Amino acid sequence: MREVLLWLLECPSVTGAEQRLCDELEARLRRLPGWEVHRTGDNLAVRRKSPDPSRPTIAFAGHLDTVPEPEGGLPVRIEGELVYGRGASDMKAGDAVMLELLERFDWEGSWAEPVFVFYAGEEGDYEENGLEDVFRELPWVLEADLAFCPEPTENRLELGCVGTSQVEITFRGKAAHAARPWLGENALTKAGELLSELHELRPLEVAVDGLTFREVLTPTMARGGTAKNVVPDAFRINVNYRFAPGKDRRDVERTFKELLRGRAEFEITDFAPSGPVNLNNPLLERFIETVSPEVQPKQAWTDVARFAARGVAAVNFGPGIPDQAHRREEHVRLPLLEECYGKLARYLGDSRRAA
Amino acid sequence: MREVLLWLLECPSVTGAEQRLCDELEARLRRLPGWEVHRTGDNLAVRRKSPDPSRPTIAFAGHLDTVPEPEGGLPVRIEGELVYGRGASDMKAGDAVMLELLERFDWEGSWAEPVFVFYAGEEGDYEENGLEDVFRELPWVLEADLAFCPEPTENRLELGCVGTSQVEITFRGKAAHAARPWLGENALTKAGELLSELHELRPLEVAVDGLTFREVLTPTMARGGTAKNVVPDAFRINVNYRFAPGKDRRDVERTFKELLRGRAEFEITDFAPSGPVNLNNPLLERFIETVSPEVQPKQAWTDVARFAARGVAAVNFGPGIPDQAHRREEHVRLPLLEECYGKLARYLGDSRRAA
Structure with a gap:
């Protein structure tokens, strides 16, 4: 997980300049057997080549872009269990967990069919968000039954959004x-x-x-x-x-x-628009029962509202530290990434079938 | 008087671009016998070649510059007794009366020794006012016993200034x-x-x-x-x-x-700074007695305060119409110029000697 996070952090991707990271990620994903990689602009949507139509679909959507580095820079470095770098918490930690799920998780044994979206332009203007391009050009993404946005929540499940x-x-x-x-x-x-x-x-x-x-x-x-x-x-x-x-x-x-x-x-x-709480979504109920009995309201606006506006239930759940977002010395704690991956793996691998 | 005003109006002199008018005025004044013309920058100070040191000195100070013309221009034109043009009221009408006094008044028969100052940069920044250059380079101007600033007051004597x-x-x-x-x-x-x-x-x-x-x-x-x-x-x-x-x-x-x-x-x-009222100045008392029993406070700031700061009593008295200053259709009434000249001539030619 540490290597995946460092790989993401080493390639700067300030809003508007995500192309290089998107290129490298695309190349990396295209080397994986069994996955279908779609690109529009500097946005990627990935699904299995032979999806099981009987399974419910879970989408993960993580933005690739970050705010600019502070004056004087923010070199990528490890100090004990802390990893520093622009985007460490917001939200390359979340992207790293997504990439780990994509590359390492045993999807054959899951009850869920996965869709991964890596997109550009989240930190910029409302109108220029890459997720909207994905929705328009690759509308099958919107067939998901539940979407996770691994924005920094320190592994707390945050529902709705103002x-x-x-x-x-x-x-x-x-x-x-x-x-x-x-x-x-x-x-x-x-x-x-x-x-x-x-x-x-x-x-x-x-x-x-x-x-x-x-x-x-x-x-x-x-x-x-x-x-x-x-x-x-x-x-x-x-x-x-x-x-x-x-x-x-x-x-x-x-x-x-x-x-x-x-x-x-x-x-x-x-x-x-605001995003609804979606407590009645059965896949969300399952997540709450399995790994996250505590839920919190999302006081900030996030892209869960974009999914909601298209009729897709979405929640925030990610390993980044909210207070670290946009900070001069932005960092994340590696154990949070492990914990996040562990919770999602437990949820997705649970032996019960989704309702 | 009409010709003098038109002559001044026909030569634009927006703040910062007073040179041409100053050149033309200087040439005009240098043709007059008996007058000494001094120039610093685009400012002129004029006194008689053989002043009578026994007389009190009266200064007249008028700015040559104007605010810019409005969009679409403000052509110089006459309509009945109205004269239109940028600066008609603020304050080429006052400059015209000064020029008329300089060229036509019988100073030999007066009790007063005159000084005329035509200066640039009044409508611009406080620091770039040409009067300060005159005070610095031609300090004899400050020996005046009373100064008139013929800013637009519609021939009302306005004292002090906030x-x-x-x-x-x-x-x-x-x-x-x-x-x-x-x-x-x-x-x-x-x-x-x-x-x-x-x-x-x-x-x-x-x-x-x-x-x-x-x-x-x-x-x-x-x-x-x-x-x-x-x-x-x-x-x-x-x-x-x-x-x-x-x-x-x-x-x-x-x-x-x-x-x-x-x-x-x-x-x-x-x-x-504010400008004092100076009601105890004997030359001002004389003006009030002779031609202007009514006095008013000056609610706006004008260059009388610059004279005051150098110890010279100064007042506002001029033929322009205050409400016309900076207006899109700025104009002045010709009879106001005649009246202004008449009052000043009566004051200056009064048979009594100054106290």
Whole structure:
């Protein structure tokens, strides 16, 4: 497992520059007998050459790309049981477990039919995510009965995912010379009341299928004004709204209408749907029974929501350490990879047949 | 007077491109017998070749530059008694009256010794104002006993001028991922309370020598945040503070300390002093008695404060229409130029000697 992880880490794959890693991985996979390798862009989807149609299908989807290295670099190195490198936790550790399952696991003896997706562009813009290319070009991936996204969860099963929306709020005023501000209307100070309200706002806890998600409204960026001596006629605030599973775009609109009460305009500039909890999925029930009785809500947005939007139940379960994602000294603990592999192998090799 | 104004308007002189107008004006002035023309940069200072040292000196200072023409241009044209063109009111009308006084007025018969300054760079940065070059290179200009700045006042005598300061306020927070904002501290929402307070603030009326100035605190620009999914760790607001004559930099500091009460940091990024009212200046008293019994406070900042900072009493009195300054269809009324010239001629030609 250590070698697989190091092999992945040694080949940089910052978002937009995944081609080399994808090439090397493709070559490696094509050398394996019994597997069918499909490529679209810098994304790979892999299934067995002779799948057993009677088995339920389990998909694993891991992104190959990482955020850039920090200034000064982040050399790949081992210190005891820690492995350092960009992507060590987010999420080449997960990719390594997937590759190990692909190369070493005895799929003949499993009850499940596997599909592996390695894709590009997860850390970049919402629209440029390689998983969407896979869904479009290789739609058989969407026939899976359950998908695992081995994003860093430190081997905890995280269910659902909050949706996230970017909303631009615009306060309007009337320009005037700053020597005579009473002739204008200050769009910036008009926003004071709303900002004060948001300052007092606490996360709203929402229970979904027994899991507690936290809904938050966070102003993240703001800009206004045209010159230092002019009363600003517009002030714009970007608010990031994270909402619980079960809510959709209309709920976002309603939330902002109620929040603003006509005091400002708003526009939803970005919307990523929430992902359902899927506790009623029999293959997920089986995973919970077999290896992971504890479940947690996913407070961040991940690509499980993309699967959900296409009707595929998906969960987050991976060996990376969440706090290490994007860190200057990003690392992962090797025993977490072993544990992750062990749990998945136990699940997939369980003698019972899926319901 | 109309020809003089048209002559000035026909030669564009946007800030930074005053050279051609300055060249043409210099050539015109050098053709006049009896006058001494001094040039530094694109600034001119003119005095009589044989001044009478027993007379008090009156300076006139008019800027040659204008703001740029609006999109689509602003052709020079006459419509009845209106003259259109960039700078018509701000302040080539004032320059025209100065030029008329220089070329036509009978200075031999006056009680006053005149100095005329035509300068560049008034509409640009505070630091690049040509008047400062004149003060440095031709310091005899500062021997004036009273200076008139014929900025647009529609022939009203405007005394003093408010000071103006730009102050950058910085709220500090702690960055965190917007999915877990409770791990950070939002610098943007922290500013809500202050913005609400400033929204309620009314101009503070301050009486100086019987004139009422309005002190105002106007947030004009704001920016904050580094990414749409990150709790902002800093939020900056530029506040333009206009303060009454008599206050200085220490007063600005005190005002912001009291306003912020430790809630945010602040830095004075620009400071232009206020200008005193000078009601006790005998030459000004004489002007008030002779031609302008009504006086008004100057709510905007003008170069009278530069004279004041060098110990020269200065006032605003000019034929331009204040509301026309920088307007898309900037114009001036010709009778205002005649009236302005008439009032100044009456003042300067008055048979009494100055006190």
